[in-house]
Ligand SMILES: *[C@@H]1O[C@H](CO)[C@@H](O)[C@H](O)[C@H]1NC(C)=O
């Protein structure tokens with residue numbers, strides 16, 4: 505064995521070990537859960553955890569409605585009207601694809617009648633407008649999904665005030681799940697950003713409809 509091969513092994517083996525131990529397959533954040541989440545595990549085996557530690561701003565609260573699925577029962581909201589953007593920072597693997605899902609259930613947390621309208625931004629690019637008004641009137645939560653290619657070792661997901669934002673932006677859950685390379689292979693990820701899907705599910709207890 506030549507010296508250079510030996511050195512190469514010395515260097516690469518520890519790196520591979522470190523990678524396999526710390527590779528995040530994703531995070532399911534139960535926003536506003538405080539000390540711990542009451543949300544369970546999903547089919548993928550990931551567990552909901554509190555969002556503490558992934559964001560440094562915002563206030564948390566619990567809805568009074570009693571029959572909610574656990575992840576909708578608490579939320580984080582952003583009353584600071586002097587700031588425009590409020591961002592989560594999620595550790596990811598640079599170059600890997602992730603499914604990002606945001607879930608919103610207003611629940612009248614601020615004593616108002618109508619949910620706020622605001623923007624969501626992923627890795628610095630505007631993803632879309634969050635307007636849960638119609639779903640809320642119908643007793644439904646709202647969610648949005650997008651597939652992104654991680655450009656760095658952390659992914660930012662932000663809520664931002666826009667000209668139509670009249671009260672505090674909020675979020676009920678944020679999920680960032682690693683996708684196998686073969687998934688969405690046919691799609692050109694040139695920079696990133698794939699598609700946004702908005703779907704709704706019942707706010708009351710029961711399975712979220714995927
Ligand atoms: C939000 O939290 C901040 C800092 O803890 C606090 O000063 C502020 O009063 C809270 N705002 C509301 C609306 O509860």
Ligand SMILES: *[C@@H]1O[C@H](CO)[C@@H](O)[C@H](O)[C@H]1NC(C)=O
Pocket residue numbers: 686689690
């Ligand atoms: C994914 O794309 C690469 C390169 O375009 C191709 O070689 C590979 O066969 C594709 N994999 C699947 C599962 O489609």
